[in-house]
Amino acid sequence: MIKFDKVTKIYPSNTAVLKDVTFEIKEGEFVSIIGKSGAGKTTLTRLILGLEEPTYGEVYFKEKNMLVADASEIQKIRRSIGGIYQDYKLLPAKTVYENVSYVLEVKGTAQGEIKKEVEKVLDLIGLKDKKDNFPKELSGGEQQRLAIARALVIHPKIIIADEPTGNLDPYNTYEVIYLLEKINKAGATVILLTHNREIINKLGKRVITLVGGRIIRDEAEGRFII
Numbered sequence: 001m002i003k004f005d006k007v008t009k010i011y012p013s014n015t016a017v018l019k020d021v022t023f024e025i026k027e028g029e030f031v032s033i034i035g036k037s038g039a040g041k042t043t044l045t046r047l048i049l050g051l052e053e054p055t056y057g058e059v060y061f062k063e064k065n066m067l068v069a070d071a072s073e074i075q076k077i078r079r080s081i082g083g084i085y086q087d088y089k090l091l092p093a094k095t096v097y098e099n100v101s102y103v104l105e106v107k108g109t110a111q112g113e114i115k116k117e118v119e120k121v122l123d124l125i126g127l128k129d130k131k132d133n134f135p136k137e138l139s140g141g142e143q144q145r146l147a148i149a150r151a152l153v154i155h156p157k158i159i160i161a162d163e164p165t166g167n168l169d170p171y172n173t174y175e176v177i178y179l180l181e182k183i184n185k186a187g188a189t190v191i192l193l194t195h196n197r198e199i200i201n202k203l204g205k206r207v208i209t210l211v212g213g214r215i216i217r218d219e220a221e222g223r224f225i226i
């Protein structure tokens with residue numbers, strides 16, 4: 001589904017951030033990509049989303065080389081991916097309900113359908129009772145659950161979660177990881193980028209370890225060892 005073939009990324013006026021990175025993620029997998037801050041995790045995310053181009057090597061999305069994909073194809077790929085980030089990326093002037101419904105409005109979904117879909121996803125993530133609240137009235141954990149609702153409402157085949165628990169306490173961290181596991185069990189491919197040792201060691205899933213921009217380990221039931 002996603003393939004990196006000898007990808008090296010060098011930003012202008014910088015040394016290589018990713019070096020000769022090769023891996024493949026299959027449909028339905030739950031893969032964690034771990035590494036310290038600065039290891040190149042967000043750069044890797046941006047390459048998958050087509051927001052950056054590799055300096056050397058190729059990135060494939062469903063067999064399609066991102067380098068030859070045109071703007072509308074990249075747009076389509078981006079829309080099929082649910083993104084979850086450390087800083088939530090919520091719309092502060094919109095309510096919980098509107099934060100989710102807006103995602104579908106942009107896509108041009110019919111009104112009746114929007115209501116049904118938004119209610120379903122708010123129920124799933126446990127924010128139905130707060131649907132008229134604004135983001136600033138939510139706890140950190142609730143804000144991240146809302147961000148997950150926004151990612152899920154488009155029924156993405158792939159979820160990319162870049163440090164989704166970076167601002168959360170241990171309890172809310174597990175809530176988020178539990179949700180990601182549930183989404184994966186329902187069929188979505190999940191890519192989790194993190195430097196959180198404990199969640200990785202509890203997950204018991206595939207782990208790709210990045211050190212200084214290189215993959216030093218890729219194990220089916222990996223642990224956090226750096």
Ligand SMILES: Nc1ncnc2c1ncn2[C@@H]1O[C@H](COP(=O)(O)OP(=O)(O)O)[C@@H](O)[C@H]1O
Binds near residue numbers: 038042043044
């Ligand atoms: N747009 C950019 N231009 C120049 N350097 C960048 C840019 N984005 C990230 N970097 C550098 O690349 C390295 C890896 O960053 P990043 O991919 O954000 O790592 P991580 O997400 O693992 O913390 C860092 O040294 C960072 O300063």
Ligand SMILES: [Mg+2]
Binds near residue numbers: 162
């Ligand atoms: Mg990062």
